[in-house]
Amino acid sequence: MTGNVTLSMDDLRAVTAFAAVSAAEVLEIFEASHPSDSRPRDAIDIARTFAQGARRTKLLRDAAWNALKAAQQCQDADASQAARAAMCTASAAYLHPLARSTQVRHILGAAAHAVHAAELAAGDAADVATHLEHAARYANPTVIDVLCRYPLAPPGGGRVGELLRILDRALRTERQIGPQTID
Incomplete structure (x- = not known):
């Protein structure tokens, strides 16, 4: 896929709303360790x-x-990921109409960071599939339609990149995420 993607302001608002709901889910992780920030x-x-x-x-x-500065100043990884989810939320409004796989981060980045924050906060007991399923439920048809205008999520990005790709595949195909999709 090359060229440009058509995006309306309503599309950007839907993607941003999805990101905000995703990040808000883990905001308490950040605020528990940084209540004055x-x-x-x-x-x-x-x-x-x-x-x-x-x-x-x-x-x-x-x-x-x-x-992002708040995330970088965190000593604890789960709080840092929660702050990164918030950063991605504000960035979602600037999804570019470029048909590049990297733009998928603007759409799903907040959700991927939020899932990782929840995973880190829960430790070994983390039920990642449940967190991914929960995040996917927030994606309304407009968000999925916007996502499908772009190429698949890019490789790399560590654990957050892996979660991003799992969400991407799930939202593009069927809205069911199960343990079998966790690589």
């Missing part, structure tokens, strides 16, 4: 405001950068 929450809130009809402004970009 509002940067991830701010990123999610600003993204939600956009998803509900506000203009796409520099505030979204600034919120994404601030959430």
Whole structure:
């Protein structure tokens, strides 16, 4: 796939809303260890405001950068992943209309980071398939339609990249994620 993808503002709002719900699921992981740091929450809130009809402004970009800085300052991996989910949420509004596999990160990045945060927080007892299934349920038909306009998620990216590809395959084919899809 080469060229451009057609995206409407409604498409961007749907993708951003999906990302916000995904990241909000694990926000408490970050806030439990960093109760006075509002940067991830701010990123999610600003993204939600956009998803509900506000203009796409520099505030979204600034919120994404601030959430990334919060993630980078974390000592604990689960909180860092939760903050990265928030960063991806604010970034989702800037999904580019380029038919490149890397753009799938704008669509599914928040969900993949959120699943990884939950996985890390749960430790060995993590039921990853359940977390993936839960994340996939938030993807409405518009999100899936937008996803299908792009090539498959790219290789690499460590555990988050692996989770991204599992979600990508599941949402493109059938909305069922089971233990057999976990590589």
